[in-house]
């Protein structure tokens with residue numbers, strides 16, 4: 159099957175600054191891939207190039223074998239979601255669905271997926287940061303994407319909000335969605351992801367399955383073979399959820415079973 163994400167020798171320069179430097183990346187179908195790096199490492203720049211939001215200085219991107227752009231089947235939350243503060247969560251999604259030519263019935267479905275149904279009639283301005291983020295994910299789900307790209311989805315959230323977002327990502331993965339997410343938290347990618355790529359100063363300096371990561375004292379440095387998709391073997395087992403991990407905020411309903419595939 160064609161890889162959901164494949165990038166070869168991706169480079170972005172801003173004047174004399176090389177924000178992303180000859181980066182190769184391959185995300186396999188159904189995988190939750192963690193793109194890990196400190197602030198300023200080049201994560202957002204890479205994701206924006208992958209999605210066709212900015213043009214690479216050089217290099218190549220393919221999503222499902224095609225050039226990025228307005229591809230169906232790809233949902234992304236890159237910058238903070240832009241919603242109307244005075245509209246309800248539901249009405250915000252209705253507006254988006256109408257613009258996107260999506261059936262109105264999807265709105266209720268995605269609100270359910272992100273566990274916002276009970277607060278869907280409240281104005282966006284009254285939402286917690288975690289709820290705002292989850293509404294942002296709901297917006298990316300409107301078109302029922304096969305690939306979801308999330309830029310630091312737990313950034314700024316309190317522990318309960320982080321736990322909710324991680325559960326949501328796990329459910330998306332369990333439903334067969336490919337997820338590429340960036341993070342600066344090793345614990346987060348270890349907990350959530352099948353595979354992790356580490357970016358530092360614009361370069362992919364290490365890549366590993368999380369299973370390898372758990373069994374070894376540190377990440378292995380990877381050579382950067384040009385023009386070839388690494389890690390094309392069978393998808394590794396997803397790490398087991400820690401018992402008692404789930405924390406809920408008072409505003410949320412009881413946890414739902416895994417999403418239907």
Ligand SMILES: Nc1ncnc2c1ncn2[C@@H]1O[C@H](COP(=O)(O)OP(=O)(O)OP(=O)(O)O)[C@@H](O)[C@H]1O
Pocket residue numbers: 172175177195196197198199200201202203204342
């Ligand atoms: N439009 C731009 N013009 C100039 N420099 C930029 C631009 N966008 C990003 N950069 C620079 O490129 C580098 C990588 O930035 P990027 O936002 O991709 O990092 P990041 O890993 O996402 O960091 P953070 O976690 O802080 O968002 C940084 O040095 C940043 O200042």
